[in-house]
Amino acid sequence: MLSKVILQANVDKVETYFERAEKIVIVVHVSPDGDAIGSSLGLYHFLNSQGKTVNIIVPNAFPDFLRWMPGAKDIVRYDKYKEFADKLISEAEVICCLDFNALSRIGDMGASVSAATCRKVMVDHHLDPEPFCNVTISHPGISSTSELVFRLICQMGCFDDISFEGAECIYTGMMTDTGGFTYNSNDREIYFIISELLSKGIDKDEIYRKVFNTYSEGRLRLMGYVLYEKMQVFPQFHAALIWLTKDEQKRFQYIKGDTEGFVNIPLQIKGIRFSAFLREDTEKDMIKVSLRSVGKFPCNRLATEFFNGGGHLNASGGEFYGTMEEAIDRFKQALVRYEDLLLKD
Numbered sequence: 001m002l003s004k005v006i007l008q009a010n011v012d013k014v015e016t017y018f019e020r021a022e023k024i025v026i027v028v029h030v031s032p033d034g035d036a037i038g039s040s041l042g043l044y045h046f047l048n049s050q051g052k053t054v055n056i057i058v059p060n061a062f063p064d065f066l067r068w069m070p071g072a073k074d075i076v077r078y079d080k081y082k083e084f085a086d087k088l089i090s091e092a093e094v095i096c097c098l099d100f101n102a103l104s105r106i107g108d109m110g111a112s113v114s115a116a117t118c119r120k121v122m123v124d125h126h127l128d129p130e131p132f133c134n135v136t137i138s139h140p141g142i143s144s145t146s147e148l149v150f151r152l153i154c155q156m157g158c159f160d161d162i163s164f165e166g167a168e169c170i171y172t173g174m175m176t177d178t179g180g181f182t183y184n185s186n187d188r189e190i191y192f193i194i195s196e197l198l199s200k201g202i203d204k205d206e207i208y209r210k211v212f213n214t215y216s217e218g219r220l221r222l223m224g225y226v227l228y229e230k231m232q233v234f235p236q237f238h239a240a241l242i243w244l245t246k247d248e249q250k251r252f253q254y255i256k257g258d259t260e261g262f263v264n265i266p267l268q269i270k271g272i273r274f275s276a277f278l279r280e281d282t283e284k285d286m287i288k289v290s291l292r293s294v295g296k297f298p299c300n301r302l303a304t305e306f307f308n309g310g311g312h313l314n315a316s317g318g319e320f321y322g323t324m325e326e327a328i329d330r331f332k333q334a335l336v337r338y339e340d341l342l343l344k345d
C-alpha cells in the first residue's frame with residue numbers, strides 16, 4: 001500500500017481544477033531532464049485519458065535519449081514556437097508546473113506563465129518552492145516529480161487510468177532522477193510503485209537500455225578524454241573536478257546531453273564525496289556548474305554560496321559568469337571554505 005504523502009485537500013483541489021478545465025498546459029524547467037519530461041508526459045497521458053486537451057511546453061531542447069518516450073513528439077518548444085506557446089499558455093484553464101520551484105527556472109517563459117490568470121498547480125520536489133501557484137504540492141523528500149505524479153493520480157483514485165504509455169514515462173522519470181535507483185532511492189515505496197508500473201506491462205530493462213545505452217560515439221570518446229585529461233582529484237578534500245571548454249566540446253562534436261552524468265563519475269573513486277563539473281555553455285556566455293555529493297555534504301549550500309544556484313543536498317547546480325580559470329579558482333575557494341564539512345562523515 002502507498003502512504004498518502006500528498007495532502008488530500010490539495011489532491012481534491014487539483015481534481016476539481018482538472019474536472020472543470022478543458023485546456024491544460026504543462027510546463028517544465030529549462031534544459032528538461034528525464035524527470036521533467038517523464039513527469040510531464042506521465043501527467044499528459046493521464047489527462048488525455050480524462051478527455052482533456054493537453055499541451056506540454058518546454059523552454060528549450062531536451063536530450064535525444066528521451067525522444068522515444070510516447071508523446072515526446074508533441075512537446076512544444078518555447079524557444080522555437082514562442083507565439084504559439086504563448087497562445088496556449090494564455091488560453092489554458094490550468095497550468096501545471098512540474099519539476100521546478102521558481103519562475104526563474106523556466107527562462108523567458110516565466111513572464112507568460114506569471115501573466116496567465118488561470119489556476120496554477122505546482123508538483124515538485126525541490127526545496128523552498130516560491131508561492132506563485134494556487135496549489136503547491138512540494139515534497140523535497142520524494143526522489144522524483146514523476147513519483148509525485150504517480151502518487152497524485154493514485155490519490156485521485158485513478159490508478160486504473162494510468163496507461164502503458166503513461167507508466168513508461170513515469171518509470172523513466174523515477175529511474176533517471178535516481179541514477180537507475182542507485183541514489184536517493186532507499187524509500188521502500190519506490191519499489192511498490194515500480195511493481196505497480198510493471199503491472200501496466202512496462203519493460204523496465206528495455207527502458208534502461210533506451211535511456212542509458214544509446215549514446216553517440218562522440219560522447220564515449222569525450223568521456224574517455226575528460227577522465228584521462230580533464231579530471232582533477234583533490235584527495236585531501238575528498239573532492240574532484242572536471243572542466244570542459246567550448247573548443248573541447250566542438251572537437252568531440254558535442255550535442256546537448258553528451259555530458260549528462262559526467263559529474264557523477266568521480267564519485268566512483270574511493271573516498272571521493274564531492275564532485276563538480278564546469279562546462280562552458282555553447283549558447284549562453286556562462287559556465288554551467290553541476291555539483292554532486294554523497295552522504296550529508298550539502299552541495300546545494302555550496303552552489304548557492306559560490307555559484308548563484310541551488311538544488312538538492314546531493315545534486316545541485318548553478319552558473320558562473322567569468323573565465324574558466326576564474327571558475328576553477330572559485331571552486332578551489334569553495335573547497336577551502338567547506339573543508340570541515342568535506343572531511344566530516
Ligand code: 5GP
Pocket residue numbers: 126289290291308309310311312315316317318319
Ligand atoms: P544538473 O547538474 O543535473 O544540471 O542539476 C542538478 C540539480 O541542481 C537540478 O535538479 C536543480 O535542482 C539544481 N540546479 C541546476 N542548475 C541550477 C541553477 O542554475 N540554479 C538552481 N537554483 N538550481 C540548479
Ligand code: MN
Pocket residue numbers: 035036099125143144145177
Ligand atoms: Mn526532478
